[in-house]
């Protein structure tokens with residue numbers, strides 16, 4: 001494998017300071033509109049679902065209102081199902097898969113579950129097709145007390161009162177070729193560490209919780225997604241992106257110690273989807289369909305194994 005060129009910002013071996021973060025920020029450009037792509041769709045869902053604003057990110061000159069969508073007739077006797085998308089704003093099918101789930105499937109769960117969807121947790125990054133917020137912070141390492149990321153802090157305030165009542169939480173992500181070409185090199189540069197190239201798996205996979213694994217739940221989600229798109233195989237080392245494959249298309253991370261979104265509640269059933277949109281064998285429609293299928297399968301499994 002070729003030795004990668006040094007990242008264009010900072011000095012190799014030295015973590016970024018304010019000047020490097022500012023330089024990084026100056027290179028980010030707006031590619032798409034949160035208002036046009038997400039808020040318009042959220043508005044269209046208001047006639048059928050309860051939409052509420054749970055926060056606002058102030059990144060002058062822009063502000064980003066944050067919205068959550070609930071199914072109607074919320075009933076405290078029913079289990080809560082949490083769906084989060086766009087924690088990494090560039091992971092497009094996480095956002096649009098969450099909205100597609102609401103539009104096409106959420107009404108099916110009326111009277112059976114309270115479903116809460118936060119479809120675009122990190123809208124600034126959605127617009128810039130980036131992983132970080134404007135402070136060069138990854139929201140998906142920031143779900144912890146006194147979070148340095150406003151995106152994570154807002155979601156924690158939303159779900160905090162429900163934390164012990166959430167039965168299932170599914171967090172919708174993608175693994176992209178740009179992870180390897182841009183975001184992992186940027187992370188290494190930001191933290192003053194060497195960048196070690198790795199491969200990107202071709203296919204869908206899930207991340208379970210090392211501390212509370214639910215292998216049967218994960219396989220139920222994999223089985224549903226496999227009808228829509230292919231599942232990532234293990235590499236020659238038996239791994240996917242450096243973690244051992246513990247079941248068909250499943251790896252594990254210690255969610256809460258890493259500050260990952262999927263660890264934000266005490267849900268019994270937790271998973272993180274990783275769709276691969278750059279596959280020659282996957283279309284954008286398929287990616288959204290895979291996310292929505294994963295959400296439905298996760299809720300169905302949790303309902304069948306509740307109590």
Ligand SMILES: [Zn+2]
Nearest residue numbers: 088091173174
């Ligand atoms: Zn992600």
